[in-house]
Amino acid sequence: MSKITIVGGGLVGSLLAIFLARRGHAVRVFERRPDPRRTDVYAGRSINLVVSHRGWTALRAAGVEDAVKAITVPVHARMTHDREGRLNRVPYSIDNRAIWSVSRGELNRRLLSEAEKLPNVRLFFDHRCMDVDLEHAECVFEHAGAQVRETADVVFGADGAFSAVRGRMMLGRFTYGQEYIEHDYKEVAFPGHPDGTSSMDPHCLHIWPRRWFMLMGLANLDGGFTGTLFMPHRATAQSPGFDTVQGEAEVRRFFREQFPDVEPLVPDVVEQYLRNPQSSLVIIRCEPWQVNGRVALIGDAAHAIVPFYGEGMNAGYEDCKVLNDLLNTHGDDNWPAVLHRYAAMRKPNGDAIADLSLRNFVEMRDLVADPRFLLRKRIEGRIQARHPDKWLPLYSQVKFSDIPYADAWREGLRHDRIMEEVLAMPGIETKWESEEVERKVLGLL
Ligand SMILES: Cc1cc2nc3c(=O)[nH]c(=O)nc-3n(C[C@H](O)[C@H](O)[C@H](O)COP(=O)(O)OP(=O)(O)OC[C@H]3O[C@@H](n4cnc5c(N)ncnc54)[C@H](O)[C@@H]3O)c2cc1C
Structure with a gap:
C-alpha cells in the first residue's frame, strides 16, 4: 500500500482517486477551490461535456459507470442549424451509437461523492499547491493563510492546464509548449420547458456552424441545453469577434442575424452573453510526464487540448485506466516502472488527440455545412x-x-x-x- 497525493480534485483527479483507493492505496486529494458540492464554483462556466467510449471504459473499470450514467443524456447525431433555421440531422454512426452529454459541474460533484465513499480517500478543499519537492514527493499547500506540508510515496499532478506540479517540473529538464488558439468561448443556457421537455431534440448535439465561429448545444437532464459560443477573441476580416460583438444592440443584432432560431428559445440570450465570462482555449504539450518514478502528470496537466473532439476528459480517463492496467501488470509497489511505462505509452496519444481535436474544429464550424x-x-x-x-x-x-x-x-x-x-x-x-x-x-x- 502506498501513500498517494493527488493535486487537483477536478474530473480526472477525482476518478484517479477512486481507481487508486480501490487498489488499497491511501489517497489524499488536495483541491484549490472550495467543495463544489457546497459552493457553486462552476457558475457561468458549467459547460457540458460528452462522455464517449474511452470515458465509459474507464468509468466502468473504476466501478462508477452506473453512478455517472444516471446524470447523462445520450446523443446519437449532430443537428446543424443554418442561417434560415433549417435543420439537418447526421447520425454519429451507422449503428445508432451514442455519446453522452453531462454537465461538468454535476460530473465533478458525483465523482467526488463516489470517491468520498471509500474509506481510504480523504478530500481537502481550499488547498492550493504552491510547491513540490520532486525528489521526496513532498507538496506544499496554502490553506487559510497557512502552509501545509504533505509527504507521500507518489504525487499525481491532476491540476489541469495551468498545473502547479508541472510548473515545478519545468524548472528541471523539461520540454514545454503552450499555444492559445484564436477562439474563446462563452456559455449560453437554453431553458427547458416547465414540464421537463425540451425545445430541441435532446438526443442531438446541436451546431450552428458559421465557418469562422459556431454555437453548439448539449442537452441537460432538466430539458434545457447548455450552449457554448466559440468565436475569435479579436474580429478578423472574415469574422466577428468577442471584441466587436459588444453592447446590447450589437449583441442582439448578431444573434438575430447569425442564429435567428435561438432568440425565441433563449429570450434572455443577450443578457446572458453580456453577463457570462469569456474563456480562452489552450493547447499544452510537454515532456516528460513523470520524474524520479515518484511524481507524474495526468489529464489536462499533461495534455490540454481544444475541446472540438470532446475528448479532453475522455483522454484523461483513459490515462487513469492505462495506469490501473499497468499497476495490474507490474504490481503496486513498482511505481518507477509503472510511471515510466505510463508516460511512454500515453505521451504519443496525447499529442495525437491534440492534433485530431484541432482538425475537428474545422470540421465542426465549417465542413458540416x-x-x-x-x-x-x-x-x-x-x-x-x-x-x-x-x-x-x-x-x-x-x-x-x-x-x-x-x-x-x-x-x-x-x-x-x-x-x-x-x-x-x-x-x-x-x-x-x-x-x-x-x-x-x-x-x-
Ligand atoms: C468548452 C469546453 C468543452 C469541453 N468539452 C469536452 C467534452 O465534451 N468531452 C471531454 O472529454 N472533454 C471536454 N473538455 C475538456 C475537459 O473539460 C478537460 O479535459 C477536463 O476538465 C480535464 O480534467 P482535469 O481534471 O485534468 O482538469 P480540470 O478539470 O481543469 O481540473 C483540475 C483541478 O485542479 C484544481 N487545481 C488547479 N491548480 C491547483 C493547485 N495549484 N492546487 C490544487 N488544485 C489545483 C482545479 O481547481 C481543478 O479542480 C472541454 C473543455 C472545454 C473548455
Missing part, C-alpha cells in the same frame, strides 16, 4: 456498412473504440487520401452508391 463533406460521410457510412472489417471512419475510431489515438490519426490520414481520389471521380454526386465507387475504395485500401 459543406455538401462535399456530407457526401464523403455518406460514402464512408456505406462502405463501413458493407465492409465493417475494412473501414471504420476516423470519428468512430476516436469516439467509439479503444484504438490508440496515434493509430487512429495515422489511419485517418490514409482515409483522407483515399476519399480525395474517390470524391474526384466524375459524377460522384450521382453514383456514390454504385459498385464502381465501392470497388474504387476497396482497391485503394
